[in-house]
Amino acid sequence: MDIWFKSIIEFLFGIGLFINAFLFVPQIIKLYKKKDSEELSLITFGGFSILQFLTILHGYFHKDYLLMLGFALSLLTCGTVTFLIMVYRK
Numbered sequence: 001m002d003i004w005f006k007s008i009i010e011f012l013f014g015i016g017l018f019i020n021a022f023l024f025v026p027q028i029i030k031l032y033k034k035k036d037s038e039e040l041s042l043i044t045f046g047g048f049s050i051l052q053f054l055t056i057l058h059g060y061f062h063k064d065y066l067l068m069l070g071f072a073l074s075l076l077t078c079g080t081v082t083f084l085i086m087v088y089r090k
Helices: 002-022 025-034 042-061 065-089
Strands: none
Touching: 002 065, 025 065, 042 065
């Protein structure tokens, strides 16, 4: 039962990593359509991006490739939000 429970938790965690990455997509779409980033915090999204990068490094050192992949996708989507905030602020 212990291995079964661990497998379920690992599966749900993996799904959660990908859901986390895709949670930024609606913000990307909204930013791209409105071309206005005044309502968003560059510090917040920049901070998220830094934390995601550090989590990727953590996954690398612990050879947790699922963690690395999930947070690389999150960094891609959150980084896109961060980039669009900077672009539309100019």
